[in-house]
Each structure stands twice: as C-alpha cells, then as structure tokens.
Amino acid sequence: MANAPGEVKAHADYVTTSNDDDGVARVLERFLIETIRRKTIETK
Incomplete structure (x- = not known):
C-alpha cells in the first residue's frame, strides 16, 4: 500500500x-483476476 512506511x-x-x-x-x-483469466483460458 502506498501509505505503508518507507x-x-x-x-x-x-x-x-x-x-x-x-x-x-x-x-x-x-x-x-489475471490469474483467473489465465486458468480459464488454459482449461478451454
């Protein structure tokens, strides 16, 4: 997160x-979501 300490x-x-x-x-x-998309494409 951008608001985490440096x-x-x-x-x-x-x-x-x-x-x-x-x-x-x-x-x-x-x-x-990218992982889900890749897994979906791989199983088709």
Missing part, C-alpha cells in the same frame, strides 16, 4: 495505491 515499501515486490485510493481492489484486479 521501510516496508522498500522490501515489497509491488506497491499499490493507498487504501483510500482502492489499493486493495487494484491489487486484486491486477493479480487475482
């Missing part, structure tokens, strides 16, 4: 927007 963000693989700017939703959209 030390935490420095160790993160990915930093999203703050929780006030829908950061959790953006992460879910970016990673979870």
Whole structure:
C-alpha cells in the first residue's frame, strides 16, 4: 500500500495505491483476476 512506511515499501515486490485510493481492489484486479483469466483460458 502506498501509505505503508518507507521501510516496508522498500522490501515489497509491488506497491499499490493507498487504501483510500482502492489499493486493495487494484491489487486484486491486477493479480487475482489475471490469474483467473489465465486458468480459464488454459482449461478451454
């Protein structure tokens, strides 16, 4: 999350927007939904 302390963000693989700017939703959209789409395509 963008509003995390700098030390935490420095160790993160990915930093999203703050929780006030829908950061959790953006992460879910970016990673979870893409994974679901790929799995769906693979099974067809």
